[in-house]
Amino acid sequence: xxxxxxxTWKVVxxxxxxxxxxxxxxxxxxQTQWDADLSSEIEVIEQEHxxxxxxxxxxxxxxxxxxxxxxxxxxxxxxxxxxxxDGAVKDLSLVATYVATKNDTFGTPCSFYSDYxxxxxxxxxxxxxxxxxxxxxNAPVNPDTLVSREAYLAYVCEGLVNTTAxxxxxxxxxxxxxxxxxxxxxxxxxxxxxxxFYRAKPNPQAGLIQALKILFANPSAxxxxxxxxxxxxxxxSGYWQVQ
Amino acid sequence: MKSRRQFLADSLRxxxxxxxxxxxxxxxxxxxxxxxxxxxxxxxENKNSYKLVQxxxxxxxxxxxxxxxxxxxxxxxxxxxxxxxxxxxxxxxGSQVDVIHSSWKSANGLYVPPVWSxxxxxxxxxxxLLNHTLFVRGIDAEIDNHGLNRMRVDQPIIGGTSLTGAVSxxxxxxxxxxxxxxxxxxxxxxxxxxxxxxxxxxSSSDNPVKRVLSPFLIGGTTFYRKDPGWDSAVGQxxxxxDAYAASIQIPKSSLRENHDKADALVREGVSxxxxxxxxxxxxxxxxxxxxxxxxxxxxxxxxxxxxxxNNTNQRYRLETGIxxxxxxxxxxxxxxxxxxxxxxAASFAAAEILLTSGVTSTFxxxxxAVRNIDFGLSAKQAMTNDQHRVGNxxxxxxxxxxxxxxxxxxxxxxxxxxxxxxxxxxIVQIGSEFNRAxxxxxxxxxxxxxxxxxTLISGMFQKAQAIGNILVEPPSTSANYRGTWGVATNYxxxxxxxxxxxxxxxxxxxxxTGCADIVANGSSLVKPSGSQWVxxxxxxKNVA
Numbered sequence: 053x054x055x056x057x058x059x060t061w062k063v064v065x066x067x068x069x070x071x072x073x074x075x076x077x078x079x080x081x082x083q084t085q086w087d088a089d090l091s092s093e094i095e096v097i098e099q100e101h102x103x104x105x106x107x108x109x110x111x112x113x114x115x116x117x118x119x120x121x122x123x124x125x126x127x128x129x130x131x132x133x134x135x136x137x138d139g140a141v142k143d144l145s146l147v148a149t150y151v152a153t154k155n156d157t158f159g160t161p162c163s164f165y166s167d168y169x170x171x172x173x174x175x176x177x178x179x180x181x182x183x184x185x186x187x188x189x190n191a192p193v194n195p196d197t198l199v200s201r202e203a204y205l206a207y208v209c210e211g212l213v214n215t216t217a218x219x220x221x222x223x224x225x226x227x228x229x230x231x232x233x234x235x236x237x238x239x240x241x242x243x244x245x246x247x248x249f250y251r252a253k254p255n256p257q258a259g260l261i262q263a264l265k266i267l268f269a270n271p272s273a274x275x276x277x278x279x280x281x282x283x284x285x286x287x288x289s290g291y292w293q294v295q
Numbered sequence: 296m297k298s299r300r301q302f303l304a305d306s307l308r309x310x311x312x313x314x315x316x317x318x319x320x321x322x323x324x325x326x327x328x329x330x331x332x333x334x335x336x337x338x339x340e341n342k343n344s345y346k347l348v349q350x351x352x353x354x355x356x357x358x359x360x361x362x363x364x365x366x367x368x369x370x371x372x373x374x375x376x377x378x379x380x381x382x383x384x385x386x387x388x389g390s391q392v393d394v395i396h397s398s399w400k401s402a403n404g405l406y407v408p409p410v411w412s413x414x415x416x417x418x419x420x421x422x423x424l425l426n427h428t429l430f431v432r433g434i435d436a437e438i439d440n441h442g443l444n445r446m447r448v449d450q451p452i453i454g455g456t457s458l459t460g461a462v463s464x465x466x467x468x469x470x471x472x473x474x475x476x477x478x479x480x481x482x483x484x485x486x487x488x489x490x491x492x493x494x495x496x497x498s499s500s501d502n503p504v505k506r507v508l509s510p511f512l513i514g515g516t517t518f519y520r521k522d523p524g525w526d527s528a529v530g531q532x533x534x535x536x537d538a539y540a541a542s543i544q545i546p547k548s549s550l551r552e553n554h555d556k557a558d559a560l561v562r563e564g565v566s567x568x569x570x571x572x573x574x575x576x577x578x579x580x581x582x583x584x585x586x587x588x589x590x591x592x593x594x595x596x597x598x599x600x601x602x603x604x605n606n607t608n609q610r611y612r613l614e615t616g617i618x619x620x621x622x623x624x625x626x627x628x629x630x631x632x633x634x635x636x637x638x639x640a641a642s643f644a645a646a647e648i649l650l651t652s653g654v655t656s657t658f659x660x661x662x663x664a665v666r667n668i669d670f671g672l673s674a675k676q677a678m679t680n681d682q683h684r685v686g687n688x689x690x691x692x693x694x695x696x697x698x699x700x701x702x703x704x705x706x707x708x709x710x711x712x713x714x715x716x717x718x719x720x721x722i723v724q725i726g727s728e729f730n731r732a733x734x735x736x737x738x739x740x741x742x743x744x745x746x747x748x749x750t751l752i753s754g755m756f757q758k759a760q761a762i763g764n765i766l767v768e769p770p771s772t773s774a775n776y777r778g779t780w781g782v783a784t785n786y787x788x789x790x791x792x793x794x795x796x797x798x799x800x801x802x803x804x805x806x807x808t809g810c811a812d813i814v815a816n817g818s819s820l821v822k823p824s825g826s827q828w829v830x831x832x833x834x835x836k837n838v839a
Contacts, residue, residue, distance in 0.1 A: 120545060150513075156489045157510070192487040197550045199469035200491075203510035203557035256539045263535035266528055285529050289536035290550040 121295040122195060125151055125158035128293060132208065135225065135248045136218040144218065146211045150204045157204060159195030202290065209287035213280045222248065222283055234279060237264075237271035245282060249292040336469075336560075341653035344466035345720050345808035347459055348646055348708075349449055349659040350701070351476050352727035354441065354680035356662070357690060357740060359383050359396075360408055361698040362725060362750040363781045364430055364835075366398050367761035369406045371837040374768040379610070381687050381733035381740065381780065383408045383695070384596040390603045392626075394610075394687045394737060397596065401425055405759045410695050413594050415586050415703045424706045425759045427718075429751045431820060432835060433763035433783035435794040436729040436747035441681070442479070448726035448749075449481040449659065451797045451814050458724070458801055459657035460484035461810035467549065468656045469560060473507055473649055475642045476661030485811060490657070495638030495645075502572050503645040508654065511560040512569070571648050579640035579647075579704055586700035587634040587665070591627055597695060602626035602688070609738040610686035613668070614679045620671030626692060632669040634693070636700055639663060643704040651715035665697045687737035705752065718754035722804060725750040726797075732769075732779040743779030749800050755807055757827040761835045762786075762820060763795050768839070787832045789818030 123131065129143065129152040137144050143152065151158055195201070212218045223230035226244045235241045242264045246256060267281045268274050286292075352358075359365055360383045365373050375382060375396040384397040398406035402422050407430075414420045438444050443453060450457040460483045463471040472490030474480045482490035493506045505512065537551055589598045604611060604623045611626065612618050619626065642660035649655045668676040678685065678693045705723065712718035729747045731740035746769065764786045769779050783794040798817030805812050806819035807828055821828045 156491065159487070159489075192484075192489050194487050196484070196486045196488050197553045198471065198488060199467075199553045199556045199560070200510040202550070202554040203513075203561060206554070206557060206561065207510075207513045254543050256535075257542060260532075260535040260539050263532045266531065267525075281525060281529060285532045286536075288554060289533055290554055291536060291540040291545055293550070294540075294545050 122159070122197065123293045123295060124160035124193075124195065125153070125155055126160060127295075128152075128158055128205075131249070131251070131292070132212065135222050136212045138217065138221040138224075140217075144212070146208055146215075150208050154201075154204060155191035157195070157198055157201045159192050161191040161193065197290075202288075205290070205293075206288050209284050212287070213284045219276075219280060219283065223279060231276070234274050234276060237268040237274045237278065237282070242282065245286060249286050249289075251292070253292070336653040338653070340466060341468055341656075342716070343720060344468070344656050345462055345722070345810070346650050346717060347462040347657045347804065347808070348650065348721065348723045349459060349657070350662060350723065350725045351445060351448060351478055351659065352662045352680065352725065353445060353476065353478050354664075355728040355731060355742070356680040356682060356694055356697070357381065357731045357733070357780075358727070358748055359730075359780050360691065360694050361410055361701075362408070362428075362430055363432060363730065363748045364398065364405065364407045364761045365396065365765070365781055366837070367406050367430070367432075367835045369398065369400060369404075372767045372839070373837055376733075376735065379687075379737045380735055381690075381737060383410070383691065385602065385688070385691055386596075387600050387602065390605075392603060392605075392610075392688055394691050401759060403759050405761055407759075407761075409596055410698045410702065413589075413597070413695070413699050413702075415582060415699070415706075417585075418582065418703060419706055419710055421702050421706060424702065424709055424752065427709065427752050427754060427756045428759050429753075429756050429821065429830065430761040431749045431751070431763050431795060431800065432761060432781055433765045433786055433795055434747040434749055434800070435783045435796055436744045437796065439729070439742050439744045441728045444728035444744075445478050446481045447797045448724070450483060451801045451817075455483065456485055456811065456813040457481045457483045458804050458810070458813065459490065459659060460488065461805065461813050462808050463488055463490075463655075463657050465808065465810050466656050467552075468654060469511070469556060470507060470649070470655040472657040472659070473503075473645070473655050474659045475503055475638070475645060476659055477663075478661060480659075482657070482659075490659075495641040495660075497576065497641050502576065503641055504572050504648050505569050507645070507649060508565045508569060511557065511565045513561075565654075568648055568652055568654065572644065575647055576641060576644040579643045579707065582703040582707055583636060583640045583700045584633070586703040587636065587696050588630050589696070589699075597692060598627055602692065608686070608688075609736075610688045612684065612686045612738070613670075613676055613689060614682060614684050615676070616684060617670060617672070617676060623671035626688065629668050629670065629693060630696070632667050632675055634665050634696060635667045636665055636697060637663045639700060639704060643708055647708055647711050650721070651712060651717050662697075662701065665693050668693065682731065682740055684739040686739070687733070709752070709754075713754070720755075721753060722755070722807060723750075723752040724800070724804065725752070726800070730779055730781055732776050734776055741776065743782070745794070746779030746782040748781060749797075751800075751803070753807070753828075755828045758829075760830050760833065762830045762833060764834060764836045764838050766839075767837045784838045786834060788820070791818070795820070 129147050132147045132151065133144055155161055220231045223235060225248060226241050227235035239261050242261050243255065264282055265271050267285065268278045359381065373396065382394040382396040384395055386393040386395045397409050399409045399412040400406050401411065403426065407425065411421045411425055436444050446453055449459055459472045464484050464486050470491055471484060471488035472482045474482060474490045474492040475495050480490055480492045491507050493503050495503055592599055602625055604619050604626050606619050606621050606623065638661065646658045646660060650658055662680065664680055665678040668678060670676050682690055709718060712721050726749045730743040732743040733740045764784045765781045766784050769782045785792050786795055788795060788799055796817060798814040799820055801814045802812065802817040803819045803821055807821065820831060822831045
């Protein structure tokens with residue numbers, strides 16, 4: 053064991069009582085609105101009605117369940133292509149393979165009309181997107197968040213930022229001169245990157261932009277790896293999938 | 296509950312405040328992060344959730360050979376018809392082979408089809424499985440249609456929420472459901488989850504577990520995971536995205552939680568499961584092979600004596616009408632080439648790995664035909680489960696071995712689930728489209744819609760039970776048919792007296808698992824009693 057690791061483990065052992073206690077009590081920490089509940093639903097009391105006709109106070113509550121809509125396979129595919137595809141190919145194969153054709157995970161079943169031949173052998177939606185297997189046809193219309201969905205998304209995000217052409221395409225949308233030079237990690241440029249994913253959504257608070265800046269050692273002279281991390285983090289943040 | 300990542304990010308900041316170098320603090324926190332994430336699959340949420348295994352006896356093989364006790368109390372009246380009709384055991388007198396009805400008295404006094412006594416050497420007895428079994432006889436399947444009724448095992452209201460979907464909705468497993476069967480996927484979730492459908496194909500480089508876990512087997516090589524400093528920073532930025540989402544009123548969402556789970560599974564959670572495959576698959580393959588190939592002289596009533604062959608008698612034929620070769624003198628030689636059942640071992644191996652590890656909470660598997668049957672002909676034959684023209688001698692021998700292999704797999708699955716601590720929260724539901732109506736001359740059988748049955752096996756049952764009333768003499772629709780064996784008649788279900796329906800089975804599973812009620816009517820057939828579930832109405836009568 054290297055001296056460096058030896059010293060690390062001494063620290064681990066020394067701090068283990070503190071850390072063990074902290075882990076034990078992590079679930080006792082304050083509950084936020086956010087990470088408390090695995091449920092994707094909220095219940096909204098729409099109306100509280102007091103019925104006095106029968107001489108008794110009878111309250112009737114109408115409860116509506118609301119679940120956020122997530123982008124489906126096609127809209128997720130389109131957004132990612134819009135960010136990372138320079139138009140050289142119709143669809144980025146990585147996105148097609150792990151998003152557009154994953155009906156069972158990203159939702160929206162195939163339609164028989166998807167196989168409609170518009171002219172000659174061209175199809176409205178290629179068979180690579182709709183093979184009419186049972187999973188394709190039975191896919192949910194409004195899919196819930198799934199662990200497998202986030203795994204595929206992370207893999208796709210990872211592949212897109214690790215590929216020179218796709219990352220360059222995305223960076224050009226921040227600065228037309230990119231990748232040479234790389235855009236500065238300024239507030240304005242980080243906001244542009246944010247907006248590539250978060251469409252028709254309010255701008256973030258300053259804290260988020262500042263948090264993105266911690267990925268850059270020197271925001272005015274960023275490295276390629278630092279922009280990779282920024283795009284990757286925004287891509288996997290996931291909330292941009294909420295419609 | 297604060298998210299683990301948030302908590303650990305806070306810890307990292309605390310450690311740096313204590314004056315530790317960032318790299319040291321990161322290393323410490325990463326060690327803990329990895330240990331915390333490794334527990335995702337066996338988290339209490341997943342570990343304690345209910346699990347449903349559906350075994351679809353696709354194409355409706357005859358149930359009196361397996362899980363339809365026609366005389367459960369031993370002294371019940373039952374009109375078995377002539378010895379040329381159907382039964383569940385052979386009686387050999389000289390060159391005469393009769394198929395007769397027989398019951399095996401189990402250790403707890405319940406009389407069940409004799410296959411339950413045909414244990415596989417080296418394995419726990421089938422009695423140990425029987426101790427957790429509830430046989431529900433006398434079900435009216437209502438619809439005479441293979442495809443629709445098979446769906447109704449899972450989805451009593453066709454197109455509605457399924458049992459697998461409802462059970463899956465009670466937890467948040469990485470994969471909501473797994474379907475390994477040739478029939479249609481019926482998984483329907485109120486939360487719009489979806490099951491992964493795959494098949495039971497196995498090669499040296501591929502298997503069902505690998506396919507199901509494929510989302511978590513890709514990736515994992517990205518730069519940020521290799522560098523704890525990056526990893527920690529990415530985590531802190533993601534926390535700010537959480538705050539942003541909250542600020543714009545995106546309601547509670549499991550997006551982030553699912554991302555963290557996926558991330559953990561990609562890092563380290565699933566490769567160990569894939570590596571289990573070879574050993575577990577081999578275990579089930581060995582059991583199936585042994586169960587399908589008994590030694591001559593064993594299995595009383597089936598393989599203990601030579602079975603004379605009459606190669607013109609239709610009671611020996613297969614669905615295709617093919618009869619044994621004239622050279623075949625002992626019907627036990629059908630196993631000479633080694634009978635096979637495609638996918639059974641692979642399905643159970645996948646079910647064991649994926650359910651006991653907490654990857655999924657529902658698993659549907661199909662029950663394939665027996666293949667590689669040696670009739671002394673140049674080509675090997677197959678025994679379909681839809682046995683319209685299968686002779687009663689052929690089905691009694693071959694289908695019994697088929698059920699024996701299923702029992703061997705079930706017993707092994709139970710033992711492993713017990714070891715994993717999941718048996719008390721697992722329900723195995725065995726169902727099919729309907730039972731069968733045997734031909735009077737023993738040359739085949741047709742659909743027996745009103746004589747259906749369903750079997751539930753679970754750690755929540757602590758004794759063998761059979762319920763449901765059937766008719767002593769099945770109504771015959773024509774001189775050619777004996778009528779369905781085990782045809783349903785009135786039974787007290789909840790506040791009603793009527794035939795049991797698939798809806799009642801659904802309500803039973805909903806009651807036991809606490810999952811959403813998916814049917815508009817029906818009643819649970821069981822109730823809790825201490826630490827176990829027992830029949831509300833223990834009646835199992837044969838009614839004249």
